Amino acid sequence: MTLTELKYIVAVARERHFGKAAEACYVSQPTLSVAIKKLEDELEVKLFERSAGEVTVTPLGEQIVQQAQSVLDQAASIKEIAKRGKDPLAGPLNLGVIYTIGPYLLPDLVRQVIARTPQMPLVLQENFTAKLLEMLRAGEIDCAIMAEPFPDTGLAMAPLYDEPFMAALPTKHKFADRESITSEELQNETMLLLGTGHCFRDHVLEVCPEFARFSSNAEGIRKSFEGSSLETIKHMVASGMGVTLVPRLSVPAEALKPKVKGRKEPEQMVRYLPVRDAHDRDPPTRRVVLAWRRTFTRYEAIAALRNAIYACELPGVKRLS
DSSP: OOHHHHHHHHHHHHHSOHHHHHHHHTSOHHHHHHHHHHHHHHHTSOOEEEETTEEEEOHHHHHHHHHHHHHHHHHHHHHHHHHHHHOTTOSOEEEEEETTTHHHHHHHHHHHHHHHOTTSOEEEEEEOHHHHHHHHHHTSOSEEEEESOOOOOSOEEEEEEEEEEEEEEETTSTTTTOSOEETGGGTTSOEEEEOTTOHHHHHHHHHSTHHHHHTTSTTHHHHEEEESSHHHHHHHHHTTSOBEEEEGGGSOGGGGSOOOTTOOOOOOSEEEEEEEOTTSOOOOEEEEEEEEOTTOOOHHHHHHHHHHHHHSOOTTOEEOO
8 A cells, every 4th residue: 555546546536537536646547547456456445436437436435535635644744844844834835715705815915925934835726615625625725715604624714804795886876875785775686696606695695685585586587697706796786787795805995985075086886885784783794714624734834824814904804813
């Protein structure tokens, strides 16, 4: 049994395909298949069920793959311990970020990391929450910035900040001159939503649950539309197609500058309003956290990343320690 063989079975379990697993491991498919067959013969168990176009992991194989990942993590830890003896922050840090955080946090965060820990470059990956969780479990990334809630996977987590939602409306909307708006007042509006898979879509539906009902039937065609990114949604708002909710960090700074009499202001197509609760409860927010595997040994790197995040401007959010 070798670490290489363990790496191969973890890749097949993740990809559910021998060819894709071989590509991920930078070997030919015959090489990978022979190595896995050798391991199965040695263990005298069948790890995978093979059928036309589909590979499934056997129940016993699931347990072995899980242990194999743990062994690979521990083997990587030996290398990390050696590196930490020279410089605890030496080497890249593989960071995953969800789509609705990345564009608004990463530019400042990358600058902060370069300034503070140039020996620890960030290797960045943007994706959906579900995919980032898979990548964390598989060891493809070291940590991830995500928004709660997400399934409890036994990860270590540190809260970063609570981020309020803001309503985005066309500047000619009847509510555009208001100082704030309630979620109840949005219920009769055409709501623009992110597509399925974005966790922020679920956050919006929690604030305005009636749109969950609309989006599941024919009436939803009239009541809600879907976009691929927050910036696409904002353009749809600007064109007058409807309204939406956005996280505070996604709001352009110039859109919130107070108007000065006599000063020529750039034309704004979208008006952003704080969302308040009609019943004096806390306004809607999302909690953003940093998550990593408990077996990940570069504690100093996690701490350095958190410090770099706290050094970012993060306007309008509540930092958490």
